[in-house]
Amino acid sequence: xxxxxxxxxxxxxxxxxxxxxxxxxxxxxxxxxxxxxxxxxxxxxxxxxxxxxxxxxxxxxxxxxxxxxxxxxxxxxxxxxxxxxxxxxxxxxxxxxxxxxxxxxxxxxxxxxxxxxxxxxxxxxxxxxxxxxxxxxxxxxxxxxxxxxxxxxxxxxxxxxxxxxxxxxxxxxxxxxxxxxxxxxxxxxxxxxxxxxxxxxxxxxxxxxxxxxxxxxxxxxxxxxxxxxxxxxxxxxxxxxxxxxxxxxxxxxxx
Amino acid sequence: xxxxxxxxxxxxxxxxxxxxxxxxxxxxxxxxxxxxxxxxxxxxxxxxxxxxxxxxxxxxxxxxxxxxxxxxxxxxxxxxxxxxxxxxxxxxxxxxxxxxxxxxxxxxxxxxxxxxxxxxxxxxxxxxxxxxxxxxxxxxxxxxxxxxxxxxxxxxxxxxxxxxxxxxxxxxxxxxxxxxxxxxxxxxxxxxxxxxxxxxxxxxxxxxxxxxxxxxxxxxxxxxxxxxxxxxxxxxxxxxxxxxxxxxxxxxxxxxxxxxxxxxxxxxxx
Numbered sequence: 258x259x260x261x262x263x264x265x266x267x268x269x270x271x272x273x274x275x276x277x278x279x280x281x282x283x284x285x286x287x288x289x290x291x292x293x294x295x296x297x298x299x300x301x302x303x304x305x306x307x308x309x310x311x312x313x314x315x316x317x318x319x320x321x322x323x324x325x326x327x328x329x330x331x332x333x334x335x336x337x338x339x340x341x342x343x344x345x346x347x348x349x350x351x352x353x354x355x356x357x358x359x360x361x362x363x364x365x366x367x368x369x370x371x372x373x374x375x376x377x378x379x380x381x382x383x384x385x386x387x388x389x390x391x392x393x394x395x396x397x398x399x400x401x402x403x404x405x406x407x408x409x410x411x412x413x414x415x416x417x418x419x420x421x422x423x424x425x426x427x428x429x430x431x432x433x434x435x436x437x438x439x440x441x442x443x444x445x446x447x448x449x450x451x452x453x454x455x456x457x458x459x460x461x462x463x464x465x466x467x468x469x470x471x472x473x474x475x476x477x478x479x480x481x482x483x484x485x486x487x488x489x490x491x492x493x494x495x496x497x498x499x500x501x502x503x504x505x506x507x508x509x510x511x512x
Numbered sequence: 513x514x515x516x517x518x519x520x521x522x523x524x525x526x527x528x529x530x531x532x533x534x535x536x537x538x539x540x541x542x543x544x545x546x547x548x549x550x551x552x553x554x555x556x557x558x559x560x561x562x563x564x565x566x567x568x569x570x571x572x573x574x575x576x577x578x579x580x581x582x583x584x585x586x587x588x589x590x591x592x593x594x595x596x597x598x599x600x601x602x603x604x605x606x607x608x609x610x611x612x613x614x615x616x617x618x619x620x621x622x623x624x625x626x627x628x629x630x631x632x633x634x635x636x637x638x639x640x641x642x643x644x645x646x647x648x649x650x651x652x653x654x655x656x657x658x659x660x661x662x663x664x665x666x667x668x669x670x671x672x673x674x675x676x677x678x679x680x681x682x683x684x685x686x687x688x689x690x691x692x693x694x695x696x697x698x699x700x701x702x703x704x705x706x707x708x709x710x711x712x713x714x715x716x717x718x719x720x721x722x723x724x725x726x727x728x729x730x731x732x733x734x735x736x737x738x739x740x741x742x743x744x745x746x747x748x749x750x751x752x753x754x755x756x757x758x759x760x761x762x763x764x765x766x767x768x769x770x771x772x773x774x775x776x777x778x779x780x781x782x
Contacts, residue, residue: 409690
């Protein structure tokens with residue numbers, strides 16, 4: 258199967274007055290179409306930098322990221338980015354918020370509007386489209402943020418600790434919610450997280466990054482014997498603990 | 513989805529609400545009583561010559577002065593002139609200050625270059641430039657407006673620029689992931705996020721603008737409440753001075769309320 262995202266020999270170095278810091282050293286991996294791929298690593302290992310590179314927000318010091326075989330030189334419509342918080346703008350209602358991406362790309366057409374209305378309808382936000390973000394619950398806000406990302410029809414979704422701002426219970430159900438939407442829309446997803454359980458329960462593959470400077474330590478194929486994958490059912494699978502222990506050891510977290 | 517049910521209020525809660533209401537009312541009544549008491553005391557002590565009404569004036573004489581001014585048809589002319597200058601002053605100060613803040617936000621280099629100049633201008637008492645503006649622009653309302661504006665503009669630049677720079681970096685990142693240009697970042701994120709800061713600057717500038725206008729009218733001495741005050745002082749007519757100060761405080765309070773109302777409107781939209 259063809260790879261949608263290919264990262265090859267990626268190096269990233271930051272410069273500041275205090276000197277230079279290597280954030281990523283020789284990172285290589287690829288993500289297949291339709292795959293749910295997770296990246297875990299200790300804090301400060303360059304996980305978010307990696308996502309920014311894939312999104313084309315920053316340019317690597319050397320090496321390259323290929324999407325659909327073409328090198329990433331700037332932001333592209335093929336990539337949607339989801340941040341830690343929903344960052345819905347309080348001065349816009351939900352409909353105006355989810356249209357933000359299309360508005361910036363100057364692609365507000367009847368067709369696209371209808372597509373967004375459909376998404377809102379399908380994911381239970383239609384009746385809230387004229388409400389303001391503060392009137393929505395945390396889960397609904399995250400869903401609205403996902404629809405905002407989906408509105409520009411990206412092929413790849415980058416989730417940058419996308420659930421970490423929520424409390425634990427909301428987080429589980431939102432992760433489940435977002436996971437099923439991504440699967441239903443048949444998107445490729447790359448999730449960055451520091452939550453090992455979350456990465457195992459959602460992903461097809463989990464990549465472990467080493468401490469700074471970040472490099473690929475290992476990539477695990479996750480095969481769980483569950484009928485229907487969800488954040489909770491995955492945790493019931495007998496293999497879950499094995500993966501968890503393996504990844505935990507590789508992260509070697511010292512307090 | 514949101515059913516508004518008639519809330520069930522317990523007797524205890526009713527008692528609580530009643531207590532709060534009484535407290536609010538008693539605060540208001542005390543405030544009014546204090547004011548009335550002050551004026552009565554002023555009037556009585558002046559009438560029995562305990563204080564000298566020639567230098568302290570007294571409420572009854574103030575009212576007489578006001579009605580004279582009104583009958584001569586001057587009262588509202590002076591109030592209008594001063595209020596007009598103040599409004600134009602703080603609107604221009606806020607608008608130009610915000611525009612300059614946008615330019616400095618746009619160019620980090622320029623912003624760093626301007627920094628020491630802004631710091632010096634900010635600490636300089638702008639009133640000192642009053643005579644300069646009058647010589648350059650001429651002794652009229654234009655010079656007064658420029659004096660008023662000069663007081664508020666530097667503070668506005670610094671405040672609003674600070675607001676711009678304080679906007680959540682991730683909000684900017686969000687629109688950048690959609691490929692936003694710098695202009696789009698400004699229009700879609702920075703300006704709308706900073707609306708509360710700009711409106712707050714507007715509120716502060718109302719007060720500053722009054723200072724500028726009154727000092728400007730002292731210097732130009734043609735018309736307005738500031739002119740009445742300085743004229744009254746020069747001819748030793750304290751009734752006129754006190755009457756003008758009274759009008760001034762009423763007008764200033766009223767204008768502040770209007771701006772506060774506008775602020776609430778904008779915050780509500782948000």
